[in-house]
Amino acid sequence: MLAAHFDAPGGPDNLYIKEVDRPVPKEGEVLVQVHASALNRADLLQTRGYYPPPPGASQIIGLEAAGKVVALGPGADGRWKIGDRVMALLTGGGNAQFVAVPATQLMPIPPGMTDTDAAAIPEVWLTSYQLLHFVGKVRKGETVLIHAGASGVGTAAIQLCRLAGVLPMVTAGSAEKLEFTKKLGAASGFNYKDEDFGTKCLEATKNVGADVILDCVGATHWQKNLQCLNTDGRWVVYGLMGSGEIHGDFLTLLLRKRGSLLASTLRSRSHEYKEELVKAFTEQVLPYFSPGGSIQLRPIVDSVFPFDQIADAHRRMEANKNMGKIVLQIPV
Ligand SMILES: NC(=O)c1ccc[n+]([C@@H]2O[C@H](COP(=O)([O-])OP(=O)(O)OC[C@H]3O[C@@H](n4cnc5c(N)ncnc54)[C@H](OP(=O)(O)O)[C@@H]3O)[C@@H](O)[C@H]2O)c1
Incomplete structure (x- = not known):
């Protein structure tokens, strides 16, 4: 072959x-x-x-x-x-x-x-589903900040947030990408290259912040993430496109927010874990890819x-x- x-x-x-x-x-x-x-x-x-x-x-x-x-x-x-x-x-x-x-x-x-x-x-939808539900344990009515909103994972996560009754906000690196994510359901979008997304996210949430942050960027975003994480929020790290090396008073700021720092990879998980994930996704999400329902995933x-x-x-x-x-x- x-x-x-x-x-x-x-x-x-x-x-x-x-x-x-x-x-x-x-x-x-x-x-x-x-x-x-x-x-x-x-x-x-x-x-x-x-x-x-x-x-x-x-x-x-x-x-x-x-x-x-x-x-x-x-x-x-x-x-x-x-x-x-x-x-x-x-x-x-x-x-x-x-x-x-x-x-x-x-x-x-x-x-x-x-x-x-x-x-x-398979890969990005199962990853997003896992991050939101298995790891981030997102609840209806919460807000989620999704970095790289126009990425494969990001475009799936926006739609899954809407399916779960959760408000998605995104960051992306261009106006074109932000416009694209808006059409997919993002409630707010911030260009991390020329906007302070920490401040903007607080403004968009009336100073409450995001209940969950889906973070595939890492070090370059850490201070702004802690700025706009809600008290008792969950910060889910699943990629390090902006490096993994942090310098600064990280733990003090995390403690002040009583934040939970969670990390996840999918590829290295056991067969049993993947079986459970695939089963849950097949039952809970896959039907929404077929036309005719109240929410249409694509x-x-x-x-x-x-x-x-x-x-x-x-x-x-x-x-x-x-x-x-x-x-x-x-x-x-
Ligand atoms: N842990 C897991 O289980 C798991 C599973 C799947 C994927 N992932 C990770 O999820 C991330 C997204 O994957 P994908 O396949 O969906 O990616 P993708 O479609 O290739 O999109 C990635 C986007 O991230 C943005 N980006 C790149 N470098 C950046 C940086 N230094 N700072 C901020 N934004 C940056 C770029 O968009 P902009 O133009 O907006 O900057 C880029 O187009 C990757 O880090 C990947 O490794 C993890």
């Missing part, structure tokens, strides 16, 4: 498509023929040698895929059958024509949805690249140009 490959760690130029062995599904796994996959920041980091796959995971990049079931490993029968259209949360291996995945990490593609839209769902696809243009897809993400997901179309 064809798969994304790099011989040595480096930038997008190192990526190319190579013929490799097709994976064989192990106990409890299903073999999926991939029709579309999508990019995540983790792929960029892994390609540069900064984010090695967890032990036992595929060395091939790609944390999500959409396609169809083509084989069942031992013990994987019952839940899925050959030909089912599925989308998968992966620990790796998605940027390839076939991927073996635990049956418990598959979800049905909502009826009528294209493979390219479906590929934009995967946000920024762009679709043919598989052999994967390096260009990575360049677009590295340049922070995307709003929503960059999808790869995999040849069948």
